[in-house]
Amino acid sequence: NAGVMQNPRHLVRRRGQEARLRCSPMKGHSHVYWYRQLPEEGLKFMVYLQKENIIDESGMPKERFSAEFPKEGPSILRIQQVVRGDSAAYFCASSPPLAGAASYEQYFGPGTRLTVT
Amino acid sequence: GESVGLHLPTLSVQEGDNSIINCAYSNSASDYFIWYKQESGKGPQFIIDIRSNMDKRQGQRVTVLLNKTVKHLSLQIAATQPGDSAVYFCAESRDTGRRALTFGSGTRLQVQP
Numbered sequence: 001n002a003g004v005m006q007n008p009r010h011l012v013r014r015r016g017q018e019a020r021l022r023c024s025p026m027k028g029h030s031h032v033y034w035y036r037q038l039p040e041e042g043l044k045f046m047v048y049l050q051k052e053n054i055i056d057e058s059g060m061p062k063e064r065f066s067a068e069f070p071k072e073g074p075s076i077l078r079i080q081q082v083v084r085g086d087s088a089a090y091f092c093a094s095s096p097p098l099a100g101a102a103s104y105e106q107y108f109g110p111g112t113r114l115t116v117t
Numbered sequence: 118g119e120s121v122g123l124h125l126p127t128l129s130v131q132e133g134d135n136s137i138i139n140c141a142y143s144n145s146a147s148d149y150f151i152w153y154k155q156e157s158g159k160g161p162q163f164i165i166d167i168r169s170n171m172d173k174r175q176g177q178r179v180t181v182l183l184n185k186t187v188k189h190l191s192l193q194i195a196a197t198q199p200g201d202s203a204v205y206f207c208a209e210s211r212d213t214g215r216r217a218l219t220f221g222s223g224t225r226l227q228v229q230p
Contacts, residue, residue, distance in 0.1 A: 108160035
């Protein structure tokens with residue numbers, strides 16, 4: 001059973017460009033989470049999605065950031081007009097369903113390291 | 118020894134010794150706790166979890182202790198090995214349906230051969 005997959009692993013963008021980060025959850029997992037990590041810090045929650053639904057986006061910046069988890073295909077975290085402060089590692093996690101909700105267990109992908117020049 | 122400021126707290130131990138990594142949490146409503154291990158350049162790796170109705174749980178070479186009275190969590194690693202060197206994070210969640218994890222700031226474990 002393949003783990004959570006993220007691509008690209010490294011992404012370099014110039015200021016003002018768009019960044020698209022992709023996440024494929026583990027097989028059978030229908031819940032996806034995105035987290036951001038700055039160097040020497042813990043992960044910070046951004047958004048929680050189920051297929052075709054955003055459940056909680058309380059950690060997402062109000063502008064330039066968006067996320068989706070379509071019926072088919074990977075979850076996408078999109079950052080428009082990137083700025084240097086967006087440079088960070090972005091991790092995706094997935095969890096299996098449990099009694100109609102998400103299990104507590106979250107399994108993380110290897111992350112995408114975004115560098116904005 | 119420990120370092121402060123912008124750097125992660127560091128715990129240095131000798132190979133073969135036991136390690137204890139501590140974590141304080143702030144929300145008394147949290148009902149699920151996890152320890153993750155993160156090696157350089159990799160994503161967090163699940164180690165062990167515990168629910169709030171327990172105070173101790175054991176895995177292979179690891180034990181998690183939960184003290185709800187003082188809101189404290191610890192991870193004990195027995196017979197620490199060089200491969201245990203990594204940053205360790207505690208994380209908490211609560212049963213609101215939200216399921217988002219709130220991570221602590223992390224502790225770097227260095228195992229000296």
